Amino acid sequence: MSRSAKVFNTKLTQLLGIRTPVVLPPMAGAAGGKLAGQVTSAGGFGFLSASYGATPADFKQQLSFARSALQTPDSINSTAVEFPVGVGYLAWQLETPKSTVLELLPIALEHNIQAVWFAFGENLPQWIQFVRDHDRRLGNDKKTLIFVQISTVKEALVAANEWKVDCIVAQGVESGGHGAGYALPLQNLLPLVLAAMPADSPPILAAGGLANGAHLASVLTLGAAGAVFGTRFLFANDSLYSDLQRKALVSATSEMSVRSMAWDSARGTLGWPAGVDGRGLRNSTVEDFENGLAIEALQSKFQEAVKNQDIDRLIVWAGTGSIVEELHIEAIEHLETAKSLVM
Ligand SMILES: Cc1cc2nc3c(=O)[nH]c(=O)nc-3n(C[C@H](O)[C@H](O)[C@H](O)COP(=O)(O)O)c2cc1C
Missing domain, CATH: 3.20.20.70 (Aldolase class I)
Structure with missing residues (x-):
């Protein structure tokens, strides 16, 4: 079968x-x-x-x-x-x-x-x-x-x-x-x-x-x-992610995925239960948030980014699994195994 x-x-x-x-x-x-x-x-x-x-x-x-x-x-x-x-x-x-x-x-x-x-x-x-x-x-x-x-x-x-x-x-x-x-x-x-x-x-x-x-x-x-x-x-083609978000995901490594409240603060979607935050790709919104930028400034930069489709500030939610990294590791693993078949 x-x-x-x-x-x-x-x-x-x-x-x-x-x-x-x-x-x-x-x-x-x-x-x-x-x-x-x-x-x-x-x-x-x-x-x-x-x-x-x-x-x-x-x-x-x-x-x-x-x-x-x-x-x-x-x-x-x-x-x-x-x-x-x-x-x-x-x-x-x-x-x-x-x-x-x-x-x-x-x-x-x-x-x-x-x-x-x-x-x-x-x-x-x-x-x-x-x-x-x-x-x-x-x-x-x-x-x-x-x-x-x-x-x-x-x-x-x-x-x-x-x-x-x-x-x-x-x-x-x-x-x-x-x-x-x-x-x-x-x-x-x-x-x-x-x-x-x-x-x-x-x-x-x-x-x-x-x-x-x-x-x-x-x-x-x-x-x-x-x-x-x-x-x-x-x-997947039919996910609702934009091409820009997908492109950012393709080139991301696992280490770029971080947990933060930066994006929710910037977009104004607060109200989550205590202890809940979001994991996405680190970008300038996170840098500004971590550096203590005032919330009004963070939000206005975010709104500007929405207008300009600036992916370095927009949200790309993503877990720690990175596709390119996965392929890299899998391919190396298989090639190394194959090599050991030959004396
Ligand atoms: C873009 C995105 C949006 C999500 N939205 C929700 C949601 O609305 N409700 C929910 O229960 N979980 C949501 N999750 C979390 C998923 O339920 C799931 O736990 C998570 O995607 C699993 O981790 P992975 O992304 O590393 O596969 C979301 C995850 C992502 C990536």
Whole structure:
């Protein structure tokens, strides 16, 4: 049997009815409906993001892009799910007064999506209950799967034992975009979370700095049920990243990826729960922030950069996985192994 004809069998592939335990996370400003549908169509599972001021009309359009991208049915999951994509919410934005994000949760549920993903909020149980109440009102056995992203063993235990979520995403400190600055590296966090879980725990996914098949294999070997690839999917044609952002990513090395509140301060998207910051490519916005530039000046330079599309000040969220570096290391490794075959 060819390698691509083989399928994986993990708690995640069983839960979602998919063949490859690869998940596209909801990435604000980066993962829209088209990419989410494409990832599911290819055998993984795609989430689109519902955040940062999207209107209900914009959001419905993203959902329809996802539906269109799903029209390659034979590769799709075995469980005959009607709409096999997920939608992710930044939970604190659901709680922000006058936020449009709150309107987007019932819309997604009415569209019968397969899963929701919640991250970064103090009141996650309230939103989990919201989804369960919706399912109960429908009363047709439909169960929207609930994914929750966590950063510590304690959070994982609460999510599994108290909230009874369907899937837990363990996010290491290497992750691109927002995350807990206090999280452990994935190689430490994942085994600790797995060891703390009961045998019948929900699937545990690994997130942070993963960029290739060797990484997927390594987290599966540790006991994860699947892997989340964020930064890696930013390179896809249908990610919502601009060409400029992609170009910056291509030439970046892992060391350029730093955690900071610089970009949120500059763009005015503050209000994250304590301890959460964002990982992206170091640039002049970070330098100015670290040198103590006044917030007004930081923001006005940022607005100027938006006008001029100055990537040295704009945001390029990115984890520690660098594509060029990965290829470099992999190629050297294979060439060295090949060399040793000849005496
Ligand atoms: C551009 C970008 C936007 C992100 N937006 C979100 C988001 O809206 N909600 C969320 O839960 N996680 C978000 N994340 C984090 C991802 O869920 C995931 O944990 C992370 O991408 C994994 O690390 P990696 O980028 O190194 O693969 C984002 C990540 C990136 C790169």
